[in-house]
Amino acid sequence: VFIHEMMLGWGTPLRRTLSAARCSGWGQCARTASSTHRASIDTGAGVVRVSGTEFKVDQMTNVTPTILSKVGKDLLHVENHPLHILKQRIAAYFLNTERFGESAEFQLFDNNSPAVTVDANFDSVLVPEDHVSRSQNDNYYINQEMVLRAHTSAHQVEFIKQGHTAFLLAGDVYRRDEIDRSHYPVFHQMEGVRLFTIPEVNNLTKSTVFASHDRTETAQELHTEETAAFLAADLKATLTGLVVEIFGDVECRWVDCYFPFTHPSYELEIFFNGEWLEVLGCGVMEQQILENSDEDCMVGWAFGLGLERLAMVMFDIPDIRLFWSEDPRFLRQFDATKSIADQQFTPYSKFPACPKDITFWVPPGFSANSFAEVVRGVAGDLVEAVNEVDVFTHPKSGRESRCYRLMYRAMDRNLTNEEVNELQDQIRDEVAALGWELR
Numbered sequence: 001v002f003i004h005e006m007m008l009g010w011g012t013p014l015r016r017t018l019s020a021a022r023c024s025g026w027g028q029c030a031r032t033a034s035s036t037h038r039a040s041i042d043t044g045a046g047v048v049r050v051s052g053t054e055f056k057v058d059q060m061t062n063v064t065p066t067i068l069s070k071v072g073k074d075l076l077h078v079e080n081h082p083l084h085i086l087k088q089r090i091a092a093y094f095l096n097t098e099r100f101g102e103s104a105e106f107q108l109f110d111n112n113s114p115a116v117t118v119d120a121n122f123d124s125v126l127v128p129e130d131h132v133s134r135s136q137n138d139n140y141y142i143n144q145e146m147v148l149r150a151h152t153s154a155h156q157v158e159f160i161k162q163g164h165t166a167f168l169l170a171g172d173v174y175r176r177d178e179i180d181r182s183h184y185p186v187f188h189q190m191e192g193v194r195l196f197t198i199p200e201v202n203n204l205t206k207s208t209v210f211a212s213h214d215r216t217e218t219a220q221e222l223h224t225e226e227t228a229a230f231l232a233a234d235l236k237a238t239l240t241g242l243v244v245e246i247f248g249d250v251e252c253r254w255v256d257c258y259f260p261f262t263h264p265s266y267e268l269e270i271f272f273n274g275e276w277l278e279v280l281g282c283g284v285m286e287q288q289i290l291e292n293s294d295e296d297c298m299v300g301w302a303f304g305l306g307l308e309r310l311a312m313v314m315f316d317i318p319d320i321r322l323f324w325s326e327d328p329r330f331l332r333q334f335d336a337t338k339s340i341a342d343q344q345f346t347p348y349s350k351f352p353a354c355p356k357d358i359t360f361w362v363p364p365g366f367s368a369n370s371f372a373e374v375v376r377g378v379a380g381d382l383v384e385a386v387n388e389v390d391v392f393t394h395p396k397s398g399r400e401s402r403c404y405r406l407m408y409r410a411m412d413r414n415l416t417n418e419e420v421n422e423l424q425d426q427i428r429d430e431v432a433a434l435g436w437e438l439r
Contacts, residue, residue, distance in 0.1 A: 039071035191304035280305035
């Protein structure tokens with residue numbers, strides 16, 4: 001999960017931050033968290049439990065029961081789930097030893113606990129201490145030292161330190177976000193890392209690997225231009241092959257961009273269904289990350305992508321909430337043994353939306369993400385979208401009020417007016433309890 005300003009993690013979803021067990025039946029996996037990773041919060045004891053470990057809550061804790069209930073759902077391991085299908089297709093490309101040879105035997109790690117240290121989530125990938133992407137507004141903090149990972153890159157240094165030089169990471173990631181049909185506070189990422197030794201690069205480039213010079217548009221301070229060119233070329237060839245494997249023979253283009261953990265950095269776009277689609281972000285790994293991983297005598301590249309975004313396009317899935325649906329009519333439409341091109345989602349129900357407005361005076365420092373958390377905590381996935389429809393500033397007091405329109409719509413049944421009114425009343429009560437004055 002990439003943006004042109006400094007950001008956190010790979011993939012398009014963060015463009016907004018600057019603003020295990022397998023099973024054969026969908027119902028069972030959707031309703032029961034895996035035995036490996038479960039999470040809950042015990043307010044009485046003052047602890048958050050994730051993957052069998054207890055963490056004391058403190059002033060930074062903002063993770064909610066609604067979000068913790070998603071931990072351990074293991075959508076990436078649900079047979080025939082579209083996210084599982086896409087993950088397996090990507091993994092199959094990299095795990096093909098005939099393609100990469102013995103020098104790059106990729107391994108897939110997709111069962112890591114989502115509870116990571118703040119250092120792993122931010123510092124290890126060179127996010128500055130004062131950067132906005134670290135804020136409580138954008139992340140789910142377990143406490144001041146632990147956070148639900150905001151990207152799979154939080155595990156990069158961990159696996160490099162273990163001696164892995166070619167690996168894939170996949171997992172659920174957590175970010176406080178707005179509510180609409182394409183955004184969800186929990187989604188899934190997949191990324192890859194490939195490292196090269198000095199002799200490998202020497203042999204392939206017939207040149208030295210390291211240098212000492214000012215950073216250029218094409219090379220880091222410690223890389224020769226030949227090293228940077230080789231890594232970029234190998235990266236692009238590898239990922240072009242991945243695109244062909246997944247999408248077929250499509251037109252590709254590379255867009256220069258900026259990420260704090262790679263340089264040079266690129267976004268790969270393809271012309272698909274009549275428009276340009278951003279597929280992934282990638283680049284030459286910052287040498288400082290490798291130095292921090294005790295592998296300063298290696299160089300490498302990395303890439304990352306958001307699985308939901310691609311799956312929505314490839315399977316024609318119109319609403320991101322569907323990935324979490326417990327309705328068997330959803331999962332039955334997909335088959336891991338068939339071509340992705342032959343599997344297009346067919347809507348099985350059309351229920352009317354029920355709009356409800358709420359208006360309140362916002363406090364200083366108010367964040368729309370905080371209101372979204374209130375809505376999720378009460379209505380869960382029964383709200384399709386939350387849209388700001390009006391902003392008013394009082395001419396005398398300068399106070400600001402905002403009006404939000406909540407679109408209630410279930411994906412598997414018709415909501416009654418009584419249900420919606422009760423949910424709306426609960427949301428109003430929660431807003432009032434926070435000290436946000438209703439109008």
